[in-house]
Amino acid sequence: MTRRLVGPLLLALAVVLTPEAGRAILYIDINAPGGKRMPVALPALVVVGADPSLSAAIPKVVSDDLRMTALFEVLSPQSYLEKILPAHFTGKPLSFPDWKMIGAEAVVIGKVEARGDQIAVEMRLYDSTLGNMMTGRRYTGPARSFRMIAHKFANEILYAFTGVRGIFDTEIAFTATPRGGRDKEIYIVGLDGQDVRKITDNRSFNLFPRWSPNGNLLAYTSFKTGVPAIYLRNLGDGSERLLVKFGNSKSPGSFAPGGDALYASVSVGGNSEIYRVRLNGSNAEKVVAGWGIQVSPSVSPDGKRIAFVSNKSGSPQVYIRDLAGGADKRVSHAGGYSTSPSWSPAGDRIAFTSQEGGKFSIYTVKADGSDQQLLASADGDCTDPSFSPDGRYVVYTFQKKGYSELKIISTDGRWGKSLFSGLSGVGSPAWSPRR
Amino acid sequence: MNGERVWKWGAAVLAVMMLCALGCAKKQEVKSTEAAAAPAVQEKAAPGGIVSEPLMPQAPATGETQVAAAGVAVTQEKPSSFMDIHFDFDKSSIREDAKPVLSGVADHLKKNKGMRLLIEGHCDERGTSEYNMALGDRRAESARAYLASLGVPASAISTVSFGKEKPLDPGHNEAAWAKNRRDHFVVK
Numbered sequence: 001m002t003r004r005l006v007g008p009l010l011l012a013l014a015v016v017l018t019p020e021a022g023r024a025i026l027y028i029d030i031n032a033p034g035g036k037r038m039p040v041a042l043p044a045l046v047v048v049g050a051d052p053s054l055s056a057a058i059p060k061v062v063s064d065d066l067r068m069t070a071l072f073e074v075l076s077p078q079s080y081l082e083k084i085l086p087a088h089f090t091g092k093p094l095s096f097p098d099w100k101m102i103g104a105e106a107v108v109i110g111k112v113e114a115r116g117d118q119i120a121v122e123m124r125l126y127d128s129t130l131g132n133m134m135t136g137r138r139y140t141g142p143a144r145s146f147r148m149i150a151h152k153f154a155n156e157i158l159y160a161f162t163g164v165r166g167i168f169d170t171e172i173a174f175t176a177t178p179r180g181g182r183d184k185e186i187y188i189v190g191l192d193g194q195d196v197r198k199i200t201d202n203r204s205f206n207l208f209p210r211w212s213p214n215g216n217l218l219a220y221t222s223f224k225t226g227v228p229a230i231y232l233r234n235l236g237d238g239s240e241r242l243l244v245k246f247g248n249s250k251s252p253g254s255f256a257p258g259g260d261a262l263y264a265s266v267s268v269g270g271n272s273e274i275y276r277v278r279l280n281g282s283n284a285e286k287v288v289a290g291w292g293i294q295v296s297p298s299v300s301p302d303g304k305r306i307a308f309v310s311n312k313s314g315s316p317q318v319y320i321r322d323l324a325g326g327a328d329k330r331v332s333h334a335g336g337y338s339t340s341p342s343w344s345p346a347g348d349r350i351a352f353t354s355q356e357g358g359k360f361s362i363y364t365v366k367a368d369g370s371d372q373q374l375l376a377s378a379d380g381d382c383t384d385p386s387f388s389p390d391g392r393y394v395v396y397t398f399q400k401k402g403y404s405e406l407k408i409i410s411t412d413g414r415w416g417k418s419l420f421s422g423l424s425g426v427g428s429p430a431w432s433p434r435r
Numbered sequence: 436m437n438g439e440r441v442w443k444w445g446a447a448v449l450a451v452m453m454l455c456a457l458g459c460a461k462k463q464e465v466k467s468t469e470a471a472a473a474p475a476v477q478e479k480a481a482p483g484g485i486v487s488e489p490l491m492p493q494a495p496a497t498g499e500t501q502v503a504a505a506g507v508a509v510t511q512e513k514p515s516s517f518m519d520i521h522f523d524f525d526k527s528s529i530r531e532d533a534k535p536v537l538s539g540v541a542d543h544l545k546k547n548k549g550m551r552l553l554i555e556g557h558c559d560e561r562g563t564s565e566y567n568m569a570l571g572d573r574r575a576e577s578a579r580a581y582l583a584s585l586g587v588p589a590s591a592i593s594t595v596s597f598g599k600e601k602p603l604d605p606g607h608n609e610a611a612w613a614k615n616r617r618d619h620f621v622v623k
Contacts, residue, residue, distance in 0.1 A: 182510040184600060204506030205600050207564060221568075226505035227595055228568075248575075249568040249596045265565065267596070270527075270576025272569035293569040309566060315525065316566055337525070339563040353563065383563055401607040428564060 028071050030162040037073040038161065040066060041104035043084050044077070045121075049114035054146055058110060058121065061150035061192055062157070065168040068191075068393075069158060070414040075104055084109045089122060099128040106134070108157065112146075119143045123153040125160055135160040147195055167191075167388050171432045172395050173199070173209035173218055174406060176423035184425065186220055188432075189406075193420045199233060200224075208428055210252040213259040215435035219243065219252035230264055232279070244277055244284065253297030253308070254343075263287070263297035263306060274308055288321060298343045298350070305367070307331070307341035307350050318352045320367055331369040334361075340384050343367075345433070346391025349411075351375065353383040353396075362396050364411065376409050376416075386431045387411075395419060395429040512603065512619075513555075517543075519603070519617040520578065524559070527573035529581050537578060540620055541585035552587075554578050555619040556596040557603070559612035564598055571596030578618045593623075 028038060042059040066072040081098040088094060089111050099107050110123040124136040135156050139149045148169055155166035168191055175184045178198075186199040186209045200206040202224040209220045218233045230244035230252055244250055247266035253274070255262050262277045266284075274288035274297045288294045288308055293316065296309045304323055309316050318332035318341045332338035335356030342351045348367040353360045361377035362385045376382045380400030387394055395408045405421035406429050420426060517540050520533035529537070544550055556571030575594035583589055603619075604611035 183507070202506045204509045205597070207568075207600070222506075223509040223597075224506035226509055248594060249572045249598070251565045251568060253565075265569065267569050267572040270573045270580075272572065293566060293573065295565045295569050296563075311525075311566075316562075337562060339566050355562070381561075402605070 027161040030069075030071065030164050035071070037071060039073045039075055039103050039105050040157075041075050041080060041099055041102070041107045042077070043080050043082075043107070043109060045110040045112050046084055046086050046089070047112045048086065050112045050119050051143065054112045054119070058112065058146055058150045059108070061147050062108060062154045064192060065151060065154035065166070066157065068168070068408075068410070068415055068417075069166075070410065070412075071158075071161070075102060086111065089124075093131070094126060094128075096126075096128045096131050104128055106157075106161075108153075110153075114143075115140065117143060119146065119149075121146070121149050121153075123156075125157050147190055147192055151191065164390070165434070167390050167393075167434060170389060170434060172386075172406065172419065172429050173211065173432065174420070174429040175207055175209065175425070175427055177425035178423065186218065187423070189420050191408075191419070193418075193422075196420070196422070199235075208251045209430050210254055210262075211430055211432050212255050213257055213433055215433045217255075219255070219262055219264075221251050230262075230277075243279070243281070244275075246284070251295065253295075253306075254299045256299060257301060257303040263299055265295040265297065265308075274306070287323060296340055298341045300343050300348075300367070301345050307343050307352075307367075309339045309341065318350065318365075320350075320369075329369055331365050331367065331372075332363070333365075333369070333372055334363050334374075338363075342385045342387050342394070344387045344391040345389050346387070349391070351385035351387060351394050353381075353385060362394065362409075364394075375411065375413070376407070382407075384428055386429050388431050389434045393431075395431055397427045397429060399427075509597075510601065512601070513621045515620050516622065517620040519614075519619050521613060522574055522616045522618075524612075524616065525562070525570065527570060527577045529577055533578075534581075537581050538585065541582050541587050543622075544582070544587045544591055548591075550591065551623040552582075552592045553621040553623055554592060554594045555601075555621065556594065557601060557615055557617050557619065558599040559615040560599050560602060560607070561612065562599070564600070568596050568598035571598045574616075574618050578620075 042063050044055040045058050047055045063074045066074060079102045082095045105128055107126045107128055113120045118140055120140045122138045125134045127134050137156055151168040154168040158166035171188050171190050173188045175186055177184055183203045184205045184207060186206045187196055189196045205223040207221045209218050216236055219230060221228050222231050228250055229242055230250050231240050232243050233240045244264060247268040249267040251265055253263040260279055264277055265272050265274050271291055272293045272295050273286055274294050275284045276287050277284040293311045294308055298307045305320055307318055307320050310319050315336050317330050317338050319328040319330050321328045332352055334354035338352055338354040340353045349364050351362060351364045353362055360381040360383045362375045362382045363372055364375050365372040378398055380398055382396050382398055384397045385394045393408055393410050395406060398405050398407050404426045406419040406426050408419050409416040518536050520536050544552060554575040556575035558567035558571050575596055579592045579594055602615040604614040
């Protein structure tokens with residue numbers, strides 16, 4: 001039986017401490033490559049009554065998030081001269097010369113207080129040259145939500161410096177085999193690879209998790225009745241409902257931007273075609289017909305075009321179709337077998353995987369088929385790309401022989417990391433929208 | 436080290452001063468009252484830092500036993516009195532070496548008219564999951580069509596694809612892959 005989520009996490013009232021005048025200042029141009037990294041200090045948090053490990057744990061999450069952007073250099077705590085005290089949150093100013101002396105142009109301080117089984121976390125970002133608070137926020141939530149709180153403040157830091165919203169509080173859904181099992185279940189993990197939760201638990205094959213635009217629903221294929229069907233899971237209350245039952249194989253591709261329909265591929269009589277299925281269950285309309293295999297629809301941000309895979313040329317390649325009509329345009333020109341398109345939420349670029357030289361690598365290409373670029377390649381297979389909501393990162397599966405892991409790479413190639421390898425058979429990652 | 440940076444910061448300072456001169460007349464006060472703050476943000480729980488799995492299989496809720504068993508059975512290889520037939524990479528066409536097996540299946544079904552057959556389509560681990568699901572369907576359908584040409588009614592056969600999710604041979608080489616590109620026949 002599927003496990004219910006453990007209660008809603010209430011981050012009640014992120015309180016803005018000081019609406020700063022400085023938002024008009026562009027400290028960092030996020031689109032200027034090769035810029036020098038902003039040196040930031042992240043001293044230990046003041047902890048009052050709460051778990052003392054939060055003192056280092058919260059800055060670590062923030063630090064890892066800032067490093068992801070390749071825009072910041074987090075200075076080593078061993079160099080810090082000033083100790084942060086509770087008084088710094090009640091009017092005592094920081095000793096800014098101490099921070100400038102070690103090269104910190106910004107300082108992030110924080111305080112965690114226990115409130116029953118909740119924590120109240122106050123975070124502040126200071127400009128050590130101007131000596132002002134650039135942004136500050138207070139969060140309240142269950143103690144176990146400390147990573148999500150840290151992610152949210154990292155978003156604030158990025159916004160304060162660049163004017164661009166961060167995606168550090170987003171999550172990635174994926175499939176994996178539980179230890180000792182033969183089944184595939186769906187999991188969700190945070191960007192720090194730490195907070196993993198299990199969504200399905202029916203011991204069959206649960207595949208292809210795909211997020212609704214508001215992040216409240218996950219669509220997936222499950223074999224729990226013995227045959228595949230597409231279900232929708234409500235992540236808020238844990239309820240599940242059947243969405244697509246007709247045909248044989250079926251897999252969700254992506255939701256329409258309005259969230260009212262799901263593009264999915266369904267096989268009938270051995271031919272796999274792409275349908276738009278209304279979430280209110282009223283109808284399924286065929287949008288890409290054909291003999292052979294048409295799978296993996298990924299819709300453009302404006303909802304007007306879809307990228308999909310077809311083997312009509314003899315082998316699987318990625319095509320783009322304007323849903324209003326017109327000829328399909330093939331956009332994959334990498335290898336003899338190209339699949340898994342993911343349309344960037346931020347622009348006209350599509351990621352896909354292609355087999356060339358005996359292995360799969362991740363490519364991106366413009367929607368008009370031009371400017372194909374290699375993004376991720378390794379001694380093994382790189383498959384299943386999925387863009388972050390800001391289009392700046394791609395999560396994908398790396399596999400070699402029996403080993404698999406989820407990896408993230410920035411689309412400019414400046415940063416990458418391993419996200420998760422704690423279960424076997426990990427794959428099919430899908431990056432959540434901002435929520 | 437900060438040579439070129441100084442002028443950038445100088446420009447920033449100047450910009451701040453200009454903004455202040457233009458209109459930041461009143462010093463903003465620290466808001467500590469919740470009423471004046473942004474609306475509450477509801478978030479979902481992300482419990483713990485570890486993946487936790489039960490050591491004992493969890494008993495399904497009443498009324499769901501049959502459903503749960505069907506799902507679990509999906510992950511097990513079902514016994515078959517027929518051999519598997521095999522396919523070339525990315526192909527679903529019936530090979531010559533499959534025809535004797537299919538003849539045998541057809542004979543058996545025609546002799547036992549009430550019997551039902553499930554054809555499972557499978558793929559090797561290479562390539563992506565969604566595409567392989569559809570390919571497995573084509574492989575199963577391809578065998579069904581061939582059996583129909585031998586006189587087996589389509590109504591006697593159902594098909595399911597497991598794509599690459601249920602390899603027979605867990606190896607990562609051509610020998611294993613060749614075994615896994617198959618249709619598996621299960622009499623129901």
